[in-house]
Amino acid sequence: MEPHTDLWLAASIVAISLLLAAFFAGAETAFTAASRARMLALENAGDGRARLVNTILARRERFIGAMRIGYSIVAIGAAAFTTGVLTTVFGKSGVLYATGVMSVLVIVFAEVLPKTLAITAPDRAALVTARPVAVAVALLGPAALAVEALVHAMLRPFGIRNGERPAVLSASDEIRGQVALLHREGGVAKAERDMLGGLLDLSELTVSEVMVHRTKMRTIDADLPSEEIVRAVLASPYTRMPLWRGSSENIVGVLHAKDLLRALDAAGGDASGLKVEALALETWFVPDTTSLRDQLKAFLTKKTHFALVVDEYGEVMGLVTLEDILEEIVGDIADEHDVTVSGVRPQGDGSVHADGSVPIRDLNRAMDWDLPDDEATTIAGLVIHEARAIPDTGTAFNFHGFRFEVVRKARNRITALRITPLGPGPRKPETWG
Structure with missing residues (x-):
């Protein structure tokens, strides 16, 4: 076989190996980042590709193992083949050339490029690659199971058991986090976020x-x-x-x-x-x-x-x-006969005048704050809890990132407060009269 033919054959093998490596890397990223809720909705709507994605993700460890094995085989094979060809052509210096060339090719075309494309539209990428991935998992599944068994056997002496994945967050907290993330990214309006959060809070409130x-x-x-x-x-x-x-x-x-x-x-x-x-x-x-x-x-x-x-x-x-x-x-439901007043009056300087009887949850919802309501129900109750006393008029406190000033007091009740958000910096409790 002529030398130029050998070079073309080597280049073809390297190109195919890089394409396969890109497929394995991109598919792993797409399936990992794909929305499970979106896939479930598509499956319920009759999408066969979404059903295949959910089936694969139901055995996540086998899928990841198959993708990692496939990627390693083609990447190492391409590097070894390129090293052999360049060593034949350039001698011992061919090792250095092969290392430099393959490092660039693998990093750019088999790592960064496919993962960037996959993470840009993970749902679409997962649906497009669902069938090829299913074939790859079926072919490499036995090897992935063997590697998985070996890994678990190595980890067992350290007390790590197969399948033990303690949940860090409850299902409710997972939903809250997702809704908060969507709100931050602009996908969910504040009112919708508050409604979903209020619905989830029903089991926690009395x-x-x-x-x-x-x-x-x-x-x-x-x-x-x-x-x-x-x-x-x-x-x-x-x-x-x-x-x-x-x-x-x-x-x-x-x-x-x-x-x-x-x-x-x-x-x-x-x-x-x-x-x-x-x-x-x-x-x-x-x-x-x-x-x-x-x-x-x-x-x-x-x-x-x-x-x-x-x-x-x-x-x-x-x-x-x-x-x-x-x-x-x-949120508040008002009709033509309501006589209640919210008791929250934002001021031009950024502070808020609030009646002491205003519930903390209502204040948080109105001002988009995050004051704790575990120990007290009303804003006056929060001040009394933190101060460990019933403060006098004019007394001010700094805690939870806010300044609370008692504006009015009736007997043993705080009836009005001025609340001012503090700037960044230490938030240690302070008191001064």
Whole structure:
């Protein structure tokens, strides 16, 4: 065979080897970076290539082993063949030439280029290479299994077992992280991110964290004349009003405005003869430790929207409604009768004036902050928890990257705060009066 023919044959073999190496490297990158959710959606839509991708990824270790073995065989083979040819042509110096030439060719054309193309559009690349990869895994699978068994045998003395992959994050945390990443990259709007996060939080929050506290409940004394009760119901922005007798904590029923109006209409508009307590619905008490997910299911099962929250001693702590739970998902729900105010007032200098009773979760959602709500429900509660005392008006604290200044205090309650985000730097707690 003529020398130029040998050179062409060698160049062809090297080119084919580099193409195969590029295929193995690019396929491994594409399959690893491909969206499992996207592949599952395509499979459910009837895409055979997506089903093949999911089948391959279900045995990820075998797939990666096959890709690594295939890449190593063709890359090492190409390097060895090139070294042999160049050594024949140039003698001992051919080793240096082969090393330089193959290093450039492998790094550029068998590593960086295919992986860059694959990572640019991993889903598309995985679908395009699905069938060739399946063939490669079938051919190299036995070798990959043998290598895998050898590796696990070597790792066993160190206490690393096959298949033991402890989850670092829960499924809920994985979803949160993905949503946060998509929001950062512009794929998910803030409102959508907050809604998804609120939905995931339902199992972690309890009714005591979203309830209307008993100090803010609007209730009616059942012993009042029926005319006064009617006026109180009509003046209230709420359709359900707890009735109490003797003590405000002794709830004897829940009066629905529509039931009262029906009875009033039946009586010809004469409220004096109404037996209001007989119109009241039975009171539903729920423990304060009930999760929002369980309470939502209970609301839907009982087909009611209102429950009173009690502590372990049976004392009424507040009330929770279906709207309170839905607001954890979609944000504040306001109608024409709402009289509540958010209590969050951003200022031109970047600070925020907030009522002490504002829930931390609502403040975080409104300002896109990340103040912790593990130890306290309201912003005033957070300040008291961090200060380990009830601070006086004018006292300021630095913690969690914010400056909290007590603007107003009523007896033993913080009623207003000024909150200012701090710049970068140390965030050690400081106090000054």
